[in-house]
Amino acid sequence: MKVSNKILTIKNYEQYLDLDTNAAKYRIILLNDEIVRVRCTFDKEFQEEASYSLVFTAWEDKMDDLLKEERKRVAPVSTKYEDLDTHILLTTKKLNIIINKEPFVIKITDKEGNLLHSDLKERSYVKDNLGRLYHYSCMDDEDYFYGFGEKTGYLNKKNRRMRMHNVDTIGYDSEYTDPLYKHIPFYIKFNNRNNIASGVFYHNSYDSVFDMGCERSGYWNKYSYFCADGGELDVFFIYGPKIKDVVRNYTDLTGKTALPTKYSLGYMGSTMYYTELDKDSDQAILQFLDKCQEEDIPCDGFFLSSGYTTGEDEKRYVFNWNHHRFKEPGNFVKEMKKKGASLAPNIKPGMLISHPLYKEFDEAGAYIKDEHEEKSQIDRYWGGLASFVDFTNPKGRKLWKKHLKESLVSLGITSIWNDNNEYEINNSEAICYFEGLKKKVSALRPIMPNLMAFMAKEAIGEVHPNARPYITNRAGFAGIQRYAQTWAGDNNTSWKSLKFNIPVILGMGLSGVANQGCDIGGFYGPAPEPELFVRWVQNGIFQPRFSIHSCNNDNTVTEPWMYPSYTNYIRDALKLRYQLVPYLYSMLFEASILGSPVMRPLIYEFQHDKKVLEESFDFMFGSFILVANVLERDQKTRRVYLPEGITWFDWNTKQVYEGGQTIELEVSLDSIPMFFRSGSIIPISEDLMNIHKDKIEKMKFLIEPSQNSSFVLYEDDGLTNNYKNGEFLKTEISVKRDNGVKITFEKEGNYNNQVKEVMIDLICKDIAPVQISLRDKKLPMFLDKNKWEISEEGWYFNIEQKTAKIKYLNITENYDIRINFDVKDLISI
Missing domain, CATH: 2.60.40.1760 (glycosyl hydrolase (family 31))
Structure with a gap:
């Protein structure tokens, strides 16, 4: 020693x-x-x-x-x-x-x-x-x-x-x-x-x-x-x-989290079930998208499980299309796009020795070698014996990208799902090329999935130079966030998984990986019971990656409508997710600049509060929203600790709570306990159903103005790399208390969004405004809500929720809004 x-x-x-x-x-x-x-x-x-x-x-x-x-x-x-x-x-x-x-x-x-x-x-x-x-x-x-x-x-x-x-x-x-x-x-x-x-x-x-x-x-x-x-x-x-x-x-x-495609924030459908059908898996997936539309459930893509690659022997061969299940892959991709959905096919870095391409990779020296550097290392893998592509070798990278482009990317696919890439090679003495330095696989195993994601990024960039890649990885090492979204693998279908996947995700966020999630509804086990499924979806809508995925062992498939009498709860939760897309996308932009997690443990935001040091299940969604999901079966009440030093508001009722206390709420199956903090500025889109096709024409902001605050709303086309050339719009919304409240909108960038109307829900917990001015022009005040709704601009006060509801036509330049809270003396008048 x-x-x-x-x-x-x-x-x-x-x-x-x-x-x-x-x-x-x-x-x-x-x-x-x-x-x-x-x-x-x-x-x-x-x-x-x-x-x-x-x-x-x-x-x-x-x-x-x-x-x-x-x-x-x-x-x-x-x-x-x-x-x-x-x-x-x-x-x-x-x-x-x-x-x-x-x-x-x-x-x-x-x-x-x-x-x-x-x-x-x-x-x-x-x-x-x-x-x-x-x-x-x-x-x-x-x-x-x-x-x-x-x-x-x-x-x-x-x-x-x-x-x-x-x-x-x-x-x-x-x-x-x-x-x-x-x-x-x-x-x-x-x-x-x-x-x-x-x-x-x-x-x-x-x-x-x-x-x-x-x-x-x-x-x-x-x-x-x-x-x-x-x-x-x-x-x-x-x-x-x-x-x-x-x-x-x-x-x-x-490295910071890669700025994702905007559509990746939508619901990404998935299940192993469809790609294991005897034939016509393509039609099953297209019908799934039609069913989403029929059920009024938003959906923006589909993770294509590896059954699409199976050969005649039912083994999975990466880069191989099964034409019994997918007759014309190119047309299938086009049909998906017509329906407003992107396709993310599953690929795996282990190539079975029976793979039609095995010999080409072997002869090129593209695999990890045995300890003598004489042969390609062969080890156990899903489906049998396999060798593993060596991504530290330029030969391995070149050949992998060649086939990735030919079989998938050339079809218009710009989303890749890297799976089963843990590199479980039992011979720790096997040799990786390591850019010519030669090193044992035991030194480089966790690096391989990072480089696999890097190659997907490069392959997409070489075929579609202006397309923003969407890459998802199961395994990874420090820095994986630069290339890929991740997810927490093949979780068990259980109440425990629902609950403890939350701190798994929170820990990843604190480790630099802001864009991640878990399989909603559970991957491995029987179909989730109805209540568990509802609660899992209600939690999953806050995860950057939202995908209901399953490999149920009871011959069932987990789908949003699997329990018709519960579908309304699933639909409502998903629609809330889509309402929060502008907020979520802005948070992921923040992650790309500052590394900030999306789902944040309370200690991240409230380091001064000793009561949140070990809170593992309630979390912040960005800096403004506290989420306390219902995580237990048959729960009728939910206790929630609200961190001290600020005021909290119930998301739905706008009821006010002072921080530093534990409250107990009655909950039902449709409950998603959410609270926003004083100083909140939260952008909301109420009509978004498909991120690919729909334009946000009405943007709403929920603003609580009792303390100075700011938030950057980030917008771009969500698909291309044009944002790197200035085609973005950053709107810094600032709230300052100065003889009333002043809200400023300062804009940077030249992206032309499609917003036509802006609405603000301004929380006024103590007193209603007496006057609201837009660019120094007094906005009309309405006593009749119906008249306000048909007007182009103006405001009215919702006394039940103590909220001033303001609306006006969108303004492309910088501007401000002033809210006067002087008490109007009606008696002296």
């Missing part, structure tokens, strides 16, 4: 600091004022910089050319240090990095002296006799831990031991199963004593383990540790002090 205990030499190169210790070498890089990198190797020299994950660097990297469209190179902060005898001190504008000489320990504090991180004294960086690497960190009793990518159980992962390893976990238990499909070695630490958040990202793609306080020893202070099977201990410390700052900085490092 090797343990670093003493610094032997220090060499400062200004852009980095090298330290030699008795056991390992260290390189300290101050990437910026908030991110500190510590590289540790127990080898003689550091490995060559070669990262598929990082897009924010201060050094040369072998992947610079491959990632040239994504990567940003910066000048680091100088590593000039002070030698203070027992330790050296490096500083940035926000951090102090204290490196103790003997025993060797790294500590990081903020400028006020608050301890953000401390290695465990005399046991900080370790390599054991089996080659495993450990990093031990001190723990505080007031530390809470969030993130870790896709993990089951409650939101706070303190006292958990978790394994990082991609695996196909069909029918998993959403409370206990570990690991799942994603491998994201990043977490956020929040200290409740000083109210400061920081983050740690381990830039290491070997299988690893996080122990967040499970292990205890009386000989040491309380500690957590990270253990990797190989590679380097390459650690990025990320400063907050807010949780949202940590997420922003982490996504600067690994």
Whole structure:
């Protein structure tokens, strides 16, 4: 065993600091004022910089050319240090990095002296006799831990031991199963004593383990540790002090969420059932879309399960169309588009040895090789023995893209569903090309699904240069958000899955992956019972990815209308989803700029409120809406804690609640408990039924003006890359209290939306307006709601909901609205 205990030499190169210790070498890089990198190797020299994950660097990297469209190179902060005898001190504008000489320990504090991180004294960086690497960190009793990518159980992962390893976990238990499909070695630490958040990202793609306080020893202070099977201990410390700052900085490092196509926010139909029919699967799917229209259920696409690829032997062969089920794929894609639906076909990176294309890939050297680099590695896969495409090899990438384009993208398909891409290769000694460096698959397994998504993006771009790709991945590593939406795999059909999939999604959002979800209604098991199905849809409408998908084991198919007496509840929930599309799309634009999650744990928005530290099931939908779904069978009431410091309003009734209290609501089957906060600005589209075809001609804003606030409404065509050339419209809506209320609309960009009429529901909880002016022109006030409805502009006051309802024709320039709340003295008059 090797343990670093003493610094032997220090060499400062200004852009980095090298330290030699008795056991390992260290390189300290101050990437910026908030991110500190510590590289540790127990080898003689550091490995060559070669990262598929990082897009924010201060050094040369072998992947610079491959990632040239994504990567940003910066000048680091100088590593000039002070030698203070027992330790050296490096500083940035926000951090102090204290490196103790003997025993060797790294500590990081903020400028006020608050301890953000401390290695465990005399046991900080370790390599054991089996080659495993450990990093031990001190723990505080007031530390809470969030993130870790896709993990089951409650939101706070303190006292958990978790394994990082991609695996196909069909029918998993959403409370206990570990690991799942994603491998994201990043977490956020929040200290409740000083109210400061920081983050740690381990830039290491070997299988690893996080122990967040499970292990205890009386000989040491309380500690957590990270253990990797190989590679380097390459650690990025990320400063907050807010949780949202940590997420922003982490996504600067690994990339922001790709701006999705707008139609991907609609309902994406899916089921394995249709593609397993003996014939005419294409007609079944087209009839499904017709049935959606007949049932008044909005739908914008269909995930095409892999049954469309089956050969005569019923094996799945990627890039192969089964013409019994899909007679003319090109015409089928066109018919889908006519009905306002995009097609996202399933593809898999494992190619069965009986695959018609197996030999072509094998002879091209496109597969991962065995440990002797003599043959393509063959392993277990769904359907039999298979080899796996090596996406770290230019030959593998080129051939994969060739067939992806020929079989799918050339038909007009710009949506790709990457499935079964966990790369469960049992021979850990198998060799990946790794851009010529050659490396064992054990070092690169979780990288492969990221590169698979990258290739889908490139293939679509090469055939349809101006089309915005829509890619969905099941597996992934840190940075997957740059290319793909993700989902939480083959969940079990149960009430537990409904409930515990929420913190799974929340943890992913805190780990940089804003665009994700789970299979609504459950994938694996019997058909969901009616109440469970309704509750799952009512929760799923808040997930960026909304797809009812199933592989029911009772010969049934999960469809929106499967229980006719309950279809109205499904329809109402889906229509609410479509009403919120402008808000959701704007949030995903925010994610593409700041990395912010869409579904946010309460602690993300209310870091000051100690009562939400461990809340796992109630969440914020963006910054303004709190959702407290009904998650238990036969529930008649629902207790909801409303975070302190602000006022809350019931979504439907507009009833007012002060924050800092727990309320109890009566609930029925149609209940979706939702609350919006003071300062809310929420855009709503009431008539949207198909994102492909419908234009939003009436835009409504729900505005609560009791505190200053702002929101950016983002609009573009939702389909192309024209937004990169300025064809977008960002409207910053600001509310300021200044002798009444002033609402300003400031616009940027040249996208011409189709909005003709604007409506505002202005919450007035204490007093009704006396006058409302648009661009300094007094708007007419109506006492009769019917007359207001037929007018082009004006306002009236709904006293039951204490809401001023304002409407006017859309204005393309910047403008403002002023609301006067002076009390009208009727007696003196």
